[in-house]
Amino acid sequence: MAIALTGCFSARKQQTAQTENTSFCRYDPSETKKLVDQEAPPPPKHEYKAAATKRHELINTKLDISFDILNQKVFGKANLLLRPYFYATDLLVLDAKEFDINKINLIKNKQIVKPLEYQYDGEKITIQTPKYTRQDTFEIQIDYIANPSEMQGEGQGLYFQDYDTDNPQIWTQGEPNCSSAWFPTIDAPNQRMSQEIVVTVDTSFTTLSNGVRDAVLLNNDGTKTVRWIQKKPHAPYLTALIVGRFEVKKDYWRGKPVFIYFEKEHAKSAPYTFKNTARMIEFFSRKLQYDYPWDKYSQVVVRNYFEGAMENTGAVVFSKAELYSPIEDRPMRPVVDETVSHELFHHWFGDLVTCESWANTALNEAFATYGSYLWIEHEYGRYAADKYIYKQGGMYNLVYLIDNSSIVNYYHKSPDDMFNIHSYQKGALTLHSLRYEVGDEAFFEAISRYLKKHAFSSVELADLRICFEEVTGRDLNYFFDAMFLDKGRMNLDIKYLASNDSLNWTIDVKQIQKERQGPLYKLHVPVDFYMNDTIIRKTVLLDKKQNKYTFSFDKKIKLAKFDAENSLLCKKKENRTIDDYLYILKHVNRYIDQIEATNVLDNLIEDEDVAYAYLSLLDNSYYMLRLIALETIPIKKNTSYFEKYKNKLSQMATNDPDKEIREAAKKILAKL
Numbered sequence: 001m002a003i004a005l006t007g008c009f010s011a012r013k014q015q016t017a018q019t020e021n022t023s024f025c026r027y028d029p030s031e032t033k034k035l036v037d038q039e040a041p042p043p044p045k046h047e048y049k050a051a052a053t054k055r056h057e058l059i060n061t062k063l064d065i066s067f068d069i070l071n072q073k074v075f076g077k078a079n080l081l082l083r084p085y086f087y088a089t090d091l092l093v094l095d096a097k098e099f100d101i102n103k104i105n106l107i108k109n110k111q112i113v114k115p116l117e118y119q120y121d122g123e124k125i126t127i128q129t130p131k132y133t134r135q136d137t138f139e140i141q142i143d144y145i146a147n148p149s150e151m152q153g154e155g156q157g158l159y160f161q162d163y164d165t166d167n168p169q170i171w172t173q174g175e176p177n178c179s180s181a182w183f184p185t186i187d188a189p190n191q192r193m194s195q196e197i198v199v200t201v202d203t204s205f206t207t208l209s210n211g212v213r214d215a216v217l218l219n220n221d222g223t224k225t226v227r228w229i230q231k232k233p234h235a236p237y238l239t240a241l242i243v244g245r246f247e248v249k250k251d252y253w254r255g256k257p258v259f260i261y262f263e264k265e266h267a268k269s270a271p272y273t274f275k276n277t278a279r280m281i282e283f284f285s286r287k288l289q290y291d292y293p294w295d296k297y298s299q300v301v302v303r304n305y306f307e308g309a310m311e312n313t314g315a316v317v318f319s320k321a322e323l324y325s326p327i328e329d330r331p332m333r334p335v336v337d338e339t340v341s342h343e344l345f346h347h348w349f350g351d352l353v354t355c356e357s358w359a360n361t362a363l364n365e366a367f368a369t370y371g372s373y374l375w376i377e378h379e380y381g382r383y384a385a386d387k388y389i390y391k392q393g394g395m396y397n398l399v400y401l402i403d404n405s406s407i408v409n410y411y412h413k414s415p416d417d418m419f420n421i422h423s424y425q426k427g428a429l430t431l432h433s434l435r436y437e438v439g440d441e442a443f444f445e446a447i448s449r450y451l452k453k454h455a456f457s458s459v460e461l462a463d464l465r466i467c468f469e470e471v472t473g474r475d476l477n478y479f480f481d482a483m484f485l486d487k488g489r490m491n492l493d494i495k496y497l498a499s500n501d502s503l504n505w506t507i508d509v510k511q512i513q514k515e516r517q518g519p520l521y522k523l524h525v526p527v528d529f530y531m532n533d534t535i536i537r538k539t540v541l542l543d544k545k546q547n548k549y550t551f552s553f554d555k556k557i558k559l560a561k562f563d564a565e566n567s568l569l570c571k572k573k574e575n576r577t578i579d580d581y582l583y584i585l586k587h588v589n590r591y592i593d594q595i596e597a598t599n600v601l602d603n604l605i606e607d608e609d610v611a612y613a614y615l616s617l618l619d620n621s622y623y624m625l626r627l628i629a630l631e632t633i634p635i636k637k638n639t640s641y642f643e644k645y646k647n648k649l650s651q652m653a654t655n656d657p658d659k660e661i662r663e664a665a666k667k668i669l670a671k672l
């Protein structure tokens with residue numbers, strides 16, 4: 001198990017910039033071309049990975065935990081309430097890695113009934129119980145010592161940081177199957193349990209777990225015993241326990257507490273990074289028509305967390321690498337919110353409705369990745385959201401040439417391998433395509449239906465498809481099969497052909513992906529036709545190796561644009577002219593189109609027509625396009641645009657809402 005890839009690593013991994021680097025992500029087209037001209041290899045196929053068979057069902061887990069921090073040991077007493085799932089059985093198998101087991105007892109009415117026989121192989125405990133049917137519930141108690149630091153090359157589940165100093169810290173990481181390194185459980189995502197964690201620590205420590213803290217008892221040996229209870233069931237991998245010395249800040253969302261925990265050194269960056277959380281909870285609750293379901297929402301910054309963050313129910317762990325420092329006088333930019341919104345969205349997609357197996361990791365991760373898009377779109381606008389999704393597409397396009405697996409992948413190597421570009425990036429891009437395939441209203445109604453129908457249970461891809469079919473009345477097998485279950489992505493060769501008077505148009509679209517690269521896709525695609533001030537939207541069905549669409553208008557069309565919303569996950573080749581790109585720069589108010597136009601036009605910036613088109617970008621509402629224009633327009637005194645440019649620069653140096661742009665404008669002015 002590669003720890004670095006365990007858990008919910010966010011898009012942030014591939015991104016630079018603690019300081020919101022604005023040299024942004026424009027892909028070098030020559031670099032992309034080099035890679036795209038190659039063919040992706042066939043995806044590797046390992047053994048079929050089924051969802052875990054449910055022989056028993058977890059109902060409740062009660063843990064009584066204390067630590068020997070210096071020797072990195074966990075002393076535990078686990079009371080598990082269980083029932084046979086369907087078939088009557090007298091054998092119970094639990095996951096428990098590297099434990100020393102003291103005893104296992106059968107419990108009834110809080111009393112020990114009898115000790116139980118068991119066998120233990122270092123990973124699984126097989127316990128002989130009385131024979132129970134699915135009508136029975138029974139309770140066992142396991143008295144154990146867990147030794148998570150002895151796990152070799154695998155997820156330790158629980159980590160002691162600076163254990164030999166006077167300021168140690170403890171935190172857990174259960175995903176994908178590591179909780180069983182610190183408490184006995186059935187460590188599979190298709191199990192669910194309510195839980196009670198009773199933890200005894202030195203009084204100088206703060207503890208955090210899932211659910212609510214409902215009791216604190218001071219002991220007379222300098223320790224305290226804290227009880228955390230979560231009555232709503234979640235999967236064992238979401239169980240969290242954090243112990244350390246933290247400052248705590250409290251906010252509220254509709255009366256529910258929203259806490260942040262951080263160490264002193266993060267006293268500025270943590271409150272800044274998490275400041276939108278309560279508003280995000282409100283936005284997602286409304287957008288999903290499903291109120292945030294858990295008791296509270298806490299976010300904690302821990303020491304030496306591998307990477308990213310982890311969506312433990314109501315107790316989200318963050319690496320300090322996820323923190324941003326407030327930058328004076330600069331509008332807050334979406335990158336600060338990316339991981340915060342990702343982890344929060346998991347509280348519906350992952351925690352409330354959980355993938356039944358890691359083959360279906362995308363049902364957690366694609367949604368969480370797309371959750372950031374939804375928040376950015378809401379909070380910062382379409383330009384910023386499209387920049388985010390464009391970045392996801394660029395990441396996928398590069399990686400799929402090395403690994404061309406499907407999103408849902410039953411033939412993966414190990415659970416860790418499923419935390420990949422397919423589950424996250426391709427999954428999010430596919431949800432984006434699905435949103436445009438069915439329309440906004442149907443999309444949000446279908447995902448809301450999916451949450452309500454499957455709340456507090458586990459799901460596979462078909463459950464999502466069925467909700468979309470129930471809402472839209474359409475058979476969506478073709479979409480789900482091609483996009484989620486098949487490899488690769490579309491490769492389109494698009495030719496725009498206009499009559500001399502520009503009234504009659506043919507758009508000739510070929511799907512040129514080779515069969516081993518990806519299937520033939522069937523999708524509805526919006527097409528926009530631009531006249532001066534008007535855009536006419538048409539929708540066509542893309543369903544063949546070659547589709548030809550014809551259109552007639554009574555007014556001259558200046559530009560046609562297939563895939564008007566850039567919602568298709570594809571590579572596109574279009575027969576564009578320089579005039580087309582200049583028109584796009586001035587009139588197509590979409591980040592992806594404009595940024596791709598600059599990729600071509602940057603090289604022609606010495607041409608005054610091109611420089612004029614960039615001048616129009618200086619008025620764009622999106623700071624990044626203004627910045628690109630500022631950095632690209634050549635400063636030449638003998639050009640026809642020079643005076644206009646100079647005046648614009650003076651305005652921007654004083655009036656631009658973005659500090660960075662004001663400074664960039666001042667710098668250029670100083671050079672003049």
Ligand SMILES: [Zn+2]
Binds near residue numbers: 007008342343364365
């Ligand atoms: Zn995630």
